[in-house]
Amino acid sequence: GAVVSQHPSWVICKSGTSVKIECRSLDFQATTMFWYRQFPKQSLMLMATSNEGSKATYEQGVEKDKFLINHASLTLSTLTVTSAHPEDSSFYICSAGPTKGDTQYFGPGTRLTVL
């Protein structure tokens, strides 16, 4: 089956610093990838849709200048949390699907803790 990887799996950073999270589709190409955020005991909430070669589409309430998304190739999307604050601490998960497929495959997630 299709595999999506994320790096790093966990990161701890100081308040005010920036953190980059990578999402890769390992055995298929994805023109679109999705970034979700999940707080403890909550549902996955879509943050943004990452489109290869064009700007990301952000959900209402998600600051595009704070959560920078770059989708430079058909197998890689990055999410950069800029000037991180403790309230940004969460579980960030990306997903992607083969271009002509129905199913979304999820990465293992990245646990971000901002001190």
Next chain:
Amino acid sequence: SQKIEQNSEALNIQEGKTATLTCNYTNYSPAYLQWYRQDPGRGPVFLLLIRENEKEKRKERLKVTFDTTLKQSLFHITASQPADSATYLCALQINQAGTALIFGKGTTLSVSS
């Protein structure tokens, strides 16, 4: 307003029994409905997808039904095992393939031996 509800936050059953999880939605017309398994600290793992024109889908010990009139999906695990203990997420896909998923909060299933 639009809502996805999974009826139980937690479900406890004994090994060997059938677990039945429910997903109800309002004010959506999904093209697809998907079920995922999520273990603590991990990303969701795809289990089954059912389309709006399908009534039932099976995969090994798993069965999903989809009633677009009731706006409900049922997810069954037969002959449950302790290894089935996890959180199960229902997700709607509104439009064509390749669009984002809208998730319910999940039901945490515990299977005791």
